[in-house]
Structure formats: structure tokens, C-alpha cells
Amino acid sequence: MLVNTIALQEAKASTAIENIFTTEDALYKAVSDTVQEDKANGATKEVLRYREAMWAGYQLIKDGNKIDLESLIGIFRQIKNTSSGLRSPASLTVIQRGQSEFRSGEVIYTPPRGAGVLEKLIDNLLIYLNDDQQYPTDPLLKMCFSHYQFEAIHPFPDGNGRTGRILNLLYLVHSGLLYQPVLYLSKYIIVNKDDYYYNLGIVTQRGSWKPWILYMLEAVEKTSQLTSQLIESILAQMEATLIHAKQLIKWYTKEVNELLFSQPYIKPKLIGDQLNITSRTTLTKYFVDLVDAKILSPVKEGKELFYVNDDLIRILES
Template sequence: MENFDRKIPYNKLPLLPPNQDVENNPVILKRLVLASRALATVNGNLNRLPNPLMLINTLALQEAKTSTEIENIFTTEDELYKAISDTYKETNVNPATKEVLKYREALWAGYKELQENQTIDTNLITRIFNQIKETKSGYRPPQSQVVIKRGESEFRSGEIIYTPPIGEGLIETLMDNLVEYLNDDEKYPIDPLLKMCIAHYQFEAIHPFQDGNGRTGRILNLLYLFSKGLLSQPILYMSKFIILNKEDYYFKLGAVTQRNSWESWIEFMLEATEKTSLLTNTRINEILLQMESTLEYAKGKIKWYNKEVNEAIFGQPYIKPSLIGEIIGKTSRTTLTKYMNELVNYKILTPRKDGVEVFYINEDLIRILEGH
């Protein structure tokens, strides 16, 4: 590995499993215990939510936003919340927001597919990529001279930091091995959290697609944890930790490639899992407490307010009157306007005009999601 050249395709990328006994490494084992315990707490907490799928528009959206920021695609919370409200029209959405929404849709499409098929295969991975990039293409062709460069904002920007493998059938061989490693627990009996860490490195090193590999790889992490029963839903805000430790993330990825340094990489990913689980738990606890407080307060002030309405306004940050109307069975514009005014008067929702549209914002939920 001493003569590793970042500008030459890494065609000697070893197949999995790694040639190191990571399972019996005391440093890794200590981290594994902490990460497993924190992850188990998240899973228990998910089941306390009245409607766990509400997180599709809350925590999953935060994960999608931060994951796309890692790729230097930025949008605002305001744009996102408007886009996921029930008046979402694709033509009104800016390109960066669209990228975030595609990430979220790809995550949930993969989740639904896994619920039926129970297996992560190369077709599923390709479909996730296709949805993120709105393309029908598969693996990058063998002649493509793809290189990974430092980002614009980084020191020595534009410098080549890695060249993934190229060649006839090579990506197919590496990806088949990766999928076999993930699925065959008899041949590769190793803790699923350790497998996730190892497989994430391998996927990023293979870099099977022309673009969107980072986002596809991060979705794959969540779906794998779900497939192994470690998460009842693919909700884990892992990108937040990665973006806060972005330099470390790329440095430790590179250390595996250049020096076969698995310990520091697996440690990093296990710490990411642990800290992310703790953060996700905090968010869920805060949402549950706020839901309870709002329900109790609103029921004392508004006679038609009920548990279902309360769940709806905590299901997404920006609410349209029609959503409330569907729940309470009222469709008259006059009646709905009156009801929305009541929610505003008691400071449960805040109106915000956007052109001809009026959005009603749950500021308590936004405060929690944005960590204020």
C-alpha cells in the first residue's frame, strides 16, 4: 500500500471481508457496545410515536437536507417545508430543494421495497441511485475516467484524492461481492453494525455510479439497519454527524484505502451511529413532549381540536387548511378559515403568506427540528 497513487484507478480494491480481525479488536468492541445500546433506544422510542410515519416529513427531511449538503447542494428549511406541504407542485421547486426531495423519496421507496422483499440486492441499490439522480442508467461504464476531487471550499480544492476502479466487469464483481457480504450471515457472521461500517467504506471505494454515490451509500446504511431489525424505520440523522466531521470522514475513508487502517474508520462510523442515535432520541422525545403539551392546551381552548388534528400538525411543519378539513370532515372554505383563525389566535400555528398561498406554520415543531 506504500506506493498507492491517488491518480491511478484502484483496481486492486480487495473483496470483502477485510483481512483484519475487527470483531475482536477491544477498541472497536467498546464502541460497538455504546453504538448498539444507543441504537436500541432509538428503536424503542420510535414505537412511542402515535404515528411513526410522521417522521417521513420531519426527521427524514432533515437527514435528506444534510445528506445533500455533504455534496454541496444547499436549500433552505423554508423552501423544503413549503415543497412538502400538500400544495407541492414540482414546477415551483428550486433545483437544490428538488435534490433533497429526491433523496427522501428514494429512501422511502427503498424502505417500502425492503418491507416486501427483505433483501438488499444490486437492483435495489441501482433503483435508489436512479431515483436520486432521475436517470435510468446503471453502473458507470468501464471506460469512464472518474476521479474524486476536493470540493471548491476545501484546502487545495480540485486536487485528486482518489480514483475508483475501472474496467470490464470489475464494478459488477465488486458490487456482487458487497451484496453477498451484506446478506450472507452464515458465510460472513459478524455484527450487523460492523458490517454496515465495512460495507459503507467498500461502496464509496467502488463508487459504482457516475454521480450520487455519497447519497446512495448513506441511504444504503439506513436500509441495511432496517433490514437487520436494528431500526423499525430507516430514521437516523447520520448525515448531521458526518457534515460536522466531514474532514475526518474523508480522511479515515482514505486511510483504509492507503494504509488498510480499518480500526479508525470503524471507530468513526460507530461513533457516528451512537451520537446520531442520541440526537435522534432527543428529537423524538422533544416532539412527543411538545405534542402532549399542545394537545392539552388546545383541547382546553378549541372545542373541535382532537388527537388526530394534533398528530397532523406535528406531521409536517407547514400546514394547509385542506389537511385539517380532511381530518375533521369540513370542506367549506368559510368554516376552514374560521378554524385556522382559531389555531392562529391561540398561537398553535402561525400564518405565512407566499404569493397567493397562505401556509400555517408549526413553529414549535420547526424549533425542535432545527435544534434551537
Template sequence: MAKAHRSLGILDGISRKLPNLLMLVNTISLQEAKSSSEIENIFTSDDILKELLNDLLIFLNNDEKYNIDPLLKMAIGHYQFEAIHPFPDGNGRTGRILNTLILMNKGLLSHPILYLSKYIINNKDGYYHHLNRVSSRGDWKRWLLYMLTAVDETANYTVMKIEEITQQFEATRTHIEKHFPNLDYAVIEAIFTQPYIKAIHLVNEKIKSRNTARKYLDQLCNIQVLELKHIGNENVYINNDLVRILEST
């Protein structure tokens, strides 16, 4: 458990060094959305749904009555939520987002940047096995160890991704400034907030007008920072370096 806490602390600390946290929040959450679609739910709903959810909320929020380590509370809460199965669809995805929100609520994370779906996909058999062992045999120990390992390894993986994104951001910024020394820094940040961008994104963020935004994005294509793709009637600009980082294991 100490190892998982230490890894979370390192992750939370290094995330604060990013020039724009959206660089991480948006890109990591996109990975979560992709990963979550590959995981199925295994439990059915219950007639006493409201009572069960209320009990779960009390367990999660009443730290005086249930004074246990936040990581253990997260793991127990995740099992309970999946067992309650309150929705017809999307329970697994919601449960994994709940993990992150619990860690933020308990002060272990400052921002929603830890998503466990990748680990669970890579260890899917163990996930279902340990969930079922809790239900059938009350075997909490192996389930808790599984979730602590998931937190530890996912935190370390996310730290690695932060470092890769930060290094690529600096390399890209240096490359852009050689060609366009007066380019607004906010534009450089914007192309790292998600793997693709459109001119309207810069307009909505009040960075540039539509025509100026399109001109800047086209210029970044000319120096191979972005790649222009025509999707329907829209021009979409792809940050292939960021895509490469997010898709690599």
C-alpha cells in the same frame, strides 16, 4: 460497540411510544435531506460496477457467510458503497440512507429514524480522513470506531429530539383542547408530522374536507399554534414550535 448497540436499543424502544410515528419519520428525514446537501462525494466510479455492487449485496445479505456484527457490517458496507461510487451524483446521501436500511434489515431498528449526516457534517474532516485511510493504508479500525461513535451519538441525539417533540406535542394538545375541546385528534397529530401543513394534506389523509380543514387550521392560527404564510397562491401553515425543535442543536 456495546455502547452503540445500547443507544440504538433505547432509540428503537422510545420511538415505539410515539402516538404517530410519522411525527418522527417525516421530521427526522427532513433534517437528513437538509444535512446531506452539505456533504460532497470523494470517490470515482469503476468499470466493473455491476460486479462490485453484486459483491456488496452478497456481503450485506449473506449473514451465514459473513457472520459479523451488524454495526460493523453497516460501517464496512458504507465504505464499500462510497468507494464503488455507482452514481454520477448523490452517492453520499444514498450511502447514508443505506446505513439506516441495513440497521432495519438486521433488526436493530424498527423504523428509518437514524440518519448520520448531522454527525458527519460536524466531524467532516474525520469522515474523509478515515475513509481515505482505509483506501490508502487499509486502516479499518479507526474507520469502524468513527462509525460506531457516529451511531452512538446520533441515536442519543435522536432520543433527545423524540422527547422534545413528544413534550411539545402534549403541551400543544393541551392548549388546543382548552380552546377547541372537540377538535379531531387526527388534526393535532397532522400538524406534528412535518413543520408545515396545507389544507390539502388533511384532505388527502381523509381527515377533513378542504373547507373544514382550512377552517380548523385558521382557528389554530388564532390561538398561535400555527402561523399562516402565503406562498404563491397557497396558504401554508407553519408549526413554529416544531421548527424550533428541529433547528436547535
């Protein structure tokens, strides 16, 4: 339950770094059921693909016990909804200043290119990440070095920033510093976005590593505190809701409580499947109980009826 909610926030923030924006309302509706997901706009689908890419990469790394090229390509393909892989040796890819920046359109970096060049550089990066005996660097420092290296290699036609940020979390899982990829790291980066790109740039331009490393280490520290606070707030609210609900609703269980905190927008089918309820009348009565107890709030949009966990939304958006 916690993994689902925090991973969703990470996905939203990471895509926003790339100037892909969706509203919380649209995102929560899309998560609530497949019909809403199919109807979602492009930005919302990008966020959902990021979350799925993170979990697909997590599973690949857990199964293979290493970070390999297949995992990276799988993450990229999920993010971009494509079947392509590493960019072509002939691709004249360049990094330019954004339209809102001074001297917009100016080329500020040209990633490496040529036959076999990307494969060689990625292989070198993956050996560094996986071989702790030959490269016994502290895992947090390894993450700092490898994130810069991945972005400098720029191995894919698009989606390198998002793939690289997923790689950060998956490497921390692989190294044993995280049990699951639930660090809300992109929140710090988007709040300090200019510093992120500036510190990346001065490594390339001046070989100045210290500001970049300090930036990334502070990002991990601040994000760890933020994520811990988020988890503690959700757990505390879950416990308070469970105590309140069990005093008023006979059928309410711990499992139902966890479901109501698995996503902000709830469709009746979610509870029906948990409690094996097939009767629409019974399920309607149960949701009346939840609304009367002020655990959920009904929200109607056209013919669709959603039930909103306002307490969970308050915590996620604070």
C-alpha cells in the same frame, strides 16, 4: 409523523454533505403541497428526491427481505432523477480534491473500472451484507465495512455518497437494529465532514481500518442519542399542544394534532381532508381557531397562505 419529519432532516443534511444547500423555509414550503414542490429550486428538489429515494429503497427491501442490485439502482435513479444505472466500463471516473482544498483538482482516487468489474464487486458486497451465516459479523461493523466498500467501488456516475448513506440506514433496518430508517446519521457526518473523508481515505491509502470504524461507531452512538432526544421533544410538545388545544377548541382531535406535527408548514387542505370539510368558510374558521390558540402562525407569501407550527420548527432546528 415522526418518520416524516426526521427523514426530512436526514435528507437535508445528507444533501448538504455534497454541497447542495437549501433553506429550511424553502424545504418546508415544498413539502406542504405539490404546487410548492413544483415551484421549488433545484437544491430543494434534490433534498425531496433523497427522502423519496430512502422510502422507495425501504419499501423494496421490506418487500424482498434483502438488499439487492435492483434496490441500489432504484435508490440512485430516484436521487438523480435519471434512468441510467451502473457507470460505463469505459468511464474514466476519478475522485479529485474540491476547489476549496489545497491542491484543488488533484486526483486522489481512481475507482475500479472495466468490463464486468463493478458487477463482480457489487455482487461480492451484497453477498456480504445479506449472508449472516457465512459472514456473521456484528451488524454495526458490517455497516462500517460495507459503507467504505460501497464508496470505494463508486458504482454510479454520480450520487454515490447519498446512495451510500441511504444504504447505511436501510441495512440497519434489514439487520433489525432499526424499525424504520429514522436515524439522523448525516447530521454527525456534516458536523465532522473533514474527519469523514480523511478516515475514508486512510483505509484506501494505508489499509488503516480502526480510525474509520471508531468514527462510524461514534457517529451511530451520537446520532442515536440526538435522534432519541429529537423524538422525545416532538412527542412531549405534541402532548402539551393536544392538552392546550382541547381546552380551547371543541373540534380538535388527536388525529388533527398529529397532522399538525407531520410537517412544519400546514396548508388548510391537509386538515380539510382529515375532517372531511368541503366548506371553505368552515375551514377558514377552524384555522382562525388554531391561530387564536397560538398553535399555528399565518405566513403569507404573495397569494399563498401558509400556517406554521413554530414549536415543531423550534425543535427541528435546535
